[in-house]
Amino acid sequence: MIRRLAVLLAATALVAAPQAQAATVAIVNARILNPGAAEIPSGTVVVRDGKIVAVGASVATPAGAQVVDAKGGVLTPGFVAVNSMLGAVEVSAVGDDIDVKTPDLGAAFDVQYALNPDSVVIPVARLGGITSAVVTPRAEGGQGGAGEHDDSGAEATSGAPSSEHAHHLFAGQAAVIQLARGSDMLLKPKVAMVSPFGNAGAKVAGGARGAQYVLLKEALADVRAYMRNRAAYERAGYRDLSLSRADLEALIPVVNGQMPLVAVANKASDIRAVLKLARDENIKLILTGAAEAWRVAPELAAARVPVILNPILNRPTSFETLGATMENAARLEAAGVTVAIEGNSGAHRAHEMRYNAGVAVANGMTKGGALAAVTINPAKIFGVANRVGSLEPGKDADLVVWSGDPFEPLSKPHLILVRGEAQPLRSRQLDLRDRYLDLNRPMPPGYSY
Amino acid sequence: MNKVIGTAVAALASASLAACATTASKPPADKRPATSQPAAALPKGLDPAAAKDPFPSTYRALPGQAVALVGATVLTGTGTQVDNGTVLIRDGRIAAVGAGLAVPAGYETVDARGKWITPGLIDTHSHLGVYPAPEVQAHSDGNEAIDPNTAQVWAEHSVWPQDPGFNLARAGGVTTLLVLPGSANLFGGRGVTLRNIPARTVQDMKFPGAPYTLKMACGENPKRVYGGKQRTPSTRMGNVAGYRAAWINAADYMRKWDDYRAKAGRGEKADPPKRDLQLDTLAGVLKGEILVQNHCYRADEMAQMIDISKEFGYRITAFHHTVEAYKIADLLAKNDICAATWTNWWGAKLEVFDSVEANVPLVDAAGACAIIKSDDPDLIQRLNQEAAEALAAGRAAGLQITEAQAIRWITANPAKALGILTETGTLEAGKRADVTLWDGNPFSVYARAQRVWIDGGLAYDRNDPRFQARSDFELGLEGRR
Numbered sequence: 001m002i003r004r005l006a007v008l009l010a011a012t013a014l015v016a017a018p019q020a021q022a023a024t025v026a027i028v029n030a031r032i033l034n035p036g037a038a039e040i041p042s043g044t045v046v047v048r049d050g051k052i053v054a055v056g057a058s059v060a061t062p063a064g065a066q067v068v069d070a071k072g073g074v075l076t077p078g079f080v081a082v083n084s085m086l087g088a089v090e091v092s093a094v095g096d097d098i099d100v101k102t103p104d105l106g107a108a109f110d111v112q113y114a115l116n117p118d119s120v121v122i123p124v125a126r127l128g129g130i131t132s133a134v135v136t137p138r139a140e141g142g143q144g145g146a147g148e149h150d151d152s153g154a155e156a157t158s159g160a161p162s163s164e165h166a167h168h169l170f171a172g173q174a175a176v177i178q179l180a181r182g183s184d185m186l187l188k189p190k191v192a193m194v195s196p197f198g199n200a201g202a203k204v205a206g207g208a209r210g211a212q213y214v215l216l217k218e219a220l221a222d223v224r225a226y227m228r229n230r231a232a233y234e235r236a237g238y239r240d241l242s243l244s245r246a247d248l249e250a251l252i253p254v255v256n257g258q259m260p261l262v263a264v265a266n267k268a269s270d271i272r273a274v275l276k277l278a279r280d281e282n283i284k285l286i287l288t289g290a291a292e293a294w295r296v297a298p299e300l301a302a303a304r305v306p307v308i309l310n311p312i313l314n315r316p317t318s319f320e321t322l323g324a325t326m327e328n329a330a331r332l333e334a335a336g337v338t339v340a341i342e343g344n345s346g347a348h349r350a351h352e353m354r355y356n357a358g359v360a361v362a363n364g365m366t367k368g369g370a371l372a373a374v375t376i377n378p379a380k381i382f383g384v385a386n387r388v389g390s391l392e393p394g395k396d397a398d399l400v401v402w403s404g405d406p407f408e409p410l411s412k413p414h415l416i417l418v419r420g421e422a423q424p425l426r427s428r429q430l431d432l433r434d435r436y437l438d439l440n441r442p443m444p445p446g447y448s449y
Numbered sequence: 450m451n452k453v454i455g456t457a458v459a460a461l462a463s464a465s466l467a468a469c470a471t472t473a474s475k476p477p478a479d480k481r482p483a484t485s486q487p488a489a490a491l492p493k494g495l496d497p498a499a500a501k502d503p504f505p506s507t508y509r510a511l512p513g514q515a516v517a518l519v520g521a522t523v524l525t526g527t528g529t530q531v532d533n534g535t536v537l538i539r540d541g542r543i544a545a546v547g548a549g550l551a552v553p554a555g556y557e558t559v560d561a562r563g564k565w566i567t568p569g570l571i572d573t574h575s576h577l578g579v580y581p582a583p584e585v586q587a588h589s590d591g592n593e594a595i596d597p598n599t600a601q602v603w604a605e606h607s608v609w610p611q612d613p614g615f616n617l618a619r620a621g622g623v624t625t626l627l628v629l630p631g632s633a634n635l636f637g638g639r640g641v642t643l644r645n646i647p648a649r650t651v652q653d654m655k656f657p658g659a660p661y662t663l664k665m666a667c668g669e670n671p672k673r674v675y676g677g678k679q680r681t682p683s684t685r686m687g688n689v690a691g692y693r694a695a696w697i698n699a700a701d702y703m704r705k706w707d708d709y710r711a712k713a714g715r716g717e718k719a720d721p722p723k724r725d726l727q728l729d730t731l732a733g734v735l736k737g738e739i740l741v742q743n744h745c746y747r748a749d750e751m752a753q754m755i756d757i758s759k760e761f762g763y764r765i766t767a768f769h770h771t772v773e774a775y776k777i778a779d780l781l782a783k784n785d786i787c788a789a790t791w792t793n794w795w796g797a798k799l800e801v802f803d804s805v806e807a808n809v810p811l812v813d814a815a816g817a818c819a820i821i822k823s824d825d826p827d828l829i830q831r832l833n834q835e836a837a838e839a840l841a842a843g844r845a846a847g848l849q850i851t852e853a854q855a856i857r858w859i860t861a862n863p864a865k866a867l868g869i870l871t872e873t874g875t876l877e878a879g880k881r882a883d884v885t886l887w888d889g890n891p892f893s894v895y896a897r898a899q900r901v902w903i904d905g906g907l908a909y910d911r912n913d914p915r916f917q918a919r920s921d922f923e924l925g926l927e928g929r930r
Contacts (some may be wrong), residue, residue, distance in 0.1 A: 093798035121796060151632060151670070151770060151797065151824060268928065292928055312827050315582045316613055316923070323928020348796035355834060358894030408894050409837035412845060433805040433846060439779050439815070
């Protein structure tokens with residue numbers, strides 16, 4: 001029989017959060033795990049005005065700083081969630097803001113306008129150590145902003161993707177957010193363009209891969225033509241182009257090599273085809289889905305194409321993922337590919353990304369590699385490494401103090417800072433839990449908070 | 450803590466297991482004398498009483514030998530942890546479990562120092578085989594979504610034994626699973642309890658003597674599926690009317706057969722009722738032979754389902770998904786109903802909005818039977834991790850929970866919900882030797898199953914490719930070499 005502790009609701013935060021008004025905070029006595037750096041068994045992180053100002057084993061506590069004792073807890077950068085829907089969904093079946101169903105809009109679709117910092121999903125993700133997220137349009141076939149579990153017994157999707165999604169070569173543009181409480185969450189908009197490849201890419205192009213590549217090349221050629229002949233286009237003195245004006249504009253940074261294209265592809269042959277396309281078109285590529293990426297690892301490393309993956313996916317769910325294995329991350333790491341690890345859904349189960357990192361380690365990835373895969377790698381991939389992803393002076397003070405190994409389910413966060421501000425270690429879920437801890441109260445639960 | 454565990458298995462038998470034990474001890478139906486003389490004239494397939502097990506199990510245990518696992522941390526599934534524990538396996542059964550046991554002659558010794566041993570894991574909610582990989586339309590065999598009542602369909606008739614997911618689940622330590630139909634319908638059909646061994650036919654996997662189960666579903670799925678077809682049910686009140694009408698029909702059907710048998714028994718002229726597969730299943734529930742597994746998320750709906758069960762005189766064995774079980778944990782305990790759920794799946798739809806991660810520990814603390822299940826071919830490979838997440842949430846809620854208690858959520862309690870606790874689910878002398886050897890604490894994300902025994906036969910060995918089964922589908926594929 002499980003026994004209840006005498007004090008149920010005593011403050012469980014063993015690490016006292018800094019006061020909001022403190023300009024300078026020194027977190028001392030922390031075991032510091034910083035991607036790409038040696039572990040600091042007991043060190044200090046100094047935060048001033050929302051930024052990290054010092055990290056090290058022998059950093060002096062500045063005069064006047066508020067000291068927060070981490071009591072030997074593990075301090076990591078906040079995690080950067082990828083393929084996320086955070087801020088753009090509350091209840092999946094009720095609707096979300098990460099795909100469009102109009103045939104007139106694709107590349108120009110921009111998730112940044114949907115972002116809601118008050119979403120009840122965000123505190124749950126944050127309690128998983130996530131302090132920023134790449135909100136990503138959902139491409140045909142469900143990847144990009146990932147799908148949710150269907151409890152009616154999953155219906156087949158891989159062979160016959162839903163026709164509800166945007167029938168378009170381009171799913172739209174991603175944005176990076178920070179999960180701070182308050183109104184200001186957009187860190188950087190327009191960080192990447194998303195496109196489906198493989199079966200899903202074939203589907204949006206009318207049913208065959210050969211059609212998709214022809215249409216894609218045509219679209220990219222149209223973007224370049226539009227760039228060269230804007231004036232004529234505006235006078236309506238130019239030939240018809242395959243995309244709307246808004247889509248053409250949105251794709252200019254892609255053909256210029258400034259905005260990366262997130263290609264959703266799983267099969268080795270599809271990955272090779274998209275690598276060639278990127279080479280031919282001089283496009284900067286990010287690969288996601290990537291079930292068989294390990295089979296193309298040397299080419300991905302040579303082309304310096306980073307890979308976003310979910311390390312738990314090991315089933316041959318379609319003829320595109322026959323080579324799926326939980327060793328995908330480890331094999332890519334060994335080949336020198338930059339890897340980012342995602343959670344198990346775009347939003348509600350995003351916080352499982354830390355467990356997924358653990359699964360990658362259990363299947364051969366290094367612990368340091370897995371830490372990078374949930375912090376600095378996604379930050380670099382999406383061009384926000386100057387702000388987040390590691391503990392370095394000048395970066396935003398987005399960090400978490402954990403009770404232990406952050407990949408272990410039995411560890412939990414004791415302190416979460418976003419831009420130096422302590423975030424509440426609460427969620428709607430915990431409010432519900434506490435309301436029903438005692439079922440024998442004289443008054444109905446509706447009277448308790 | 451360190452004593453030998455040899456509790457008589459029989460002592461664990463509960464009333465709900467009677468059907469299982471009875472079925473197991475009976476000779477095959479066709480060798481039995483007919484229940485009434487005139488009925489003997491009825492062809493077997495037309496008499497529900499004569500054809501209780503028309504697709505009998507042909508399961509045979511994998512070959513095994515006497516094995517002693519020595520020096521491990523053993524979580525027995527009974528709430529006990531045995532340090533420096535030895536598990537003796539012989540003739541397919543657990544011979545003994547205890548600290549520092551001497552290994553008798555004739556046993557192969559496995560050095561398990563530094564490792565952990567648990568009962569083989571049991572998943573009470575799987576769709577492996579009925580929604581197999583690859584997940585193409587041709588394989589979509591889990592929801593007979595053409596009528597809100599399809600109690601006549603049996604999941605086993607959809608199970609594809611070559612689903613690669615079975616092998617992957619075994620590598621996650623899973624030795625037994627309940628494969629259920631989907632939840633599009635109020636009555637989805639019968640589930641089937643399987644031994645997780647590679648097999649050519651589903652009959653080769655069927656757990657001998659395990660009772661049948663009936664999948665029922667509350668809430669959004671049935672009303673969405675049929676409301677969308679402009680049919681009833683399109684509301685929750687329509688759902689409830691549908692359940693009640695079905696139980697009335699089932700009771701009427703039972704009465705007709707009883708009347709027929711009574712008349713025939715007296716030698717009076719009597720026409721046998723027409724056999725109805727749908728009503729056979731529902732009648733099996735009313736007779737206590739078939740266990741109800743009820744997909745139901747919300748607390749208020751579960752309370753109504755309990756009232757319906759009392760109105761018609763049947764028992765609900767387990768609620769599934771049941772993310773609001775913590776709101777009525779006392780009610781579940783009082784009615785001896787298991788709650789089978791995940792730890793942190795939520796938000797997919799509105800009836801899954803009130804999930805809390807501490808759900809399972811709170812249900813357990815209230816004295817009810819708490820279960821972690823997968824409903825998912827990926828999660829089934831990491832039931833231990835899902836249990837660890839629940840354990841952490843329970844501790845954070847102020848509950849004192851040991852690993853030895855938490856392991857019951859994926860071993861003993863699921864065995865209870867499937868009516869097979871007398872056979873498996875704990876490491877106790879006399880039970881089937883369903884055993885998972887872990888390379889570390891199974892509540893660590895880094896722990897992996899090293900070896901898995903089912904009925905004492907080695908079914909999986911992470912370090913020996915000879916014991917890593919692959920399905921026919923996986924042969925000859927470049928990517929899976």
